Amino acid sequence: MDVTGRCHCGSITYRAAIDPERVTICHCTDCQQLTGSAYRVTTSGRVEDFELLSGAPKAYIKRGESGASSQQYFCPHCGSHLYRLADGEDRIGIRLGSIDQRMALPPTRQIWCRSAFSWTGDIGNLPQRSKE
Numbered sequence: 001m002d003v004t005g006r007c008h009c010g011s012i013t014y015r016a017a018i019d020p021e022r023v024t025i026c027h028c029t030d031c032q033q034l035t036g037s038a039y040r041v042t043t044s045g046r047v048e049d050f051e052l053l054s055g056a057p058k059a060y061i062k063r064g065e066s067g068a069s070s071q072q073y074f075c076p077h078c079g080s081h082l083y084r085l086a087d088g089e090d091r092i093g094i095r096l097g098s099i100d101q102r103m104a105l106p107p108t109r110q111i112w113c114r115s116a117f118s119w120t121g122d123i124g125n126l127p128q129r130s131k132e
Helices: 029-035
Strands: 002-006 013-017 023-026 040-046 050-054 058-063 069-074 081-086 091-095 109-111
Touching: 013 040, 029 040
Parallel strands: 023 109
Antiparallel strands: 002 013, 013 050, 023 040, 040 091, 058 069, 069 081, 081 091
């Protein structure tokens, strides 16, 4: 699937071809801390199918529990997390919230569930408002 995306302020834009069957909710503690939220949702594609159209993201290098390092890319102006590249991998992990077509990309799996907040599987019963 071809997608486009951007950071919150619009200074960084990209296009990519992604696999819509690879949309993952990650509950690891790194993703919780990096997002300031309960989990992160990411999809992926091949590195060669990703193209920056404008802007220059900054990178933060994170060493994971496995010992492997990955580069976390974000906008230096608004701080939006955009994508990650892991050492030795040919795939790019694109942050779902930065993709313009995100509403068409439901998650297909969850990982690092041992770190999941106990309430994340039970939010469907919370009161809802269409906007506030």
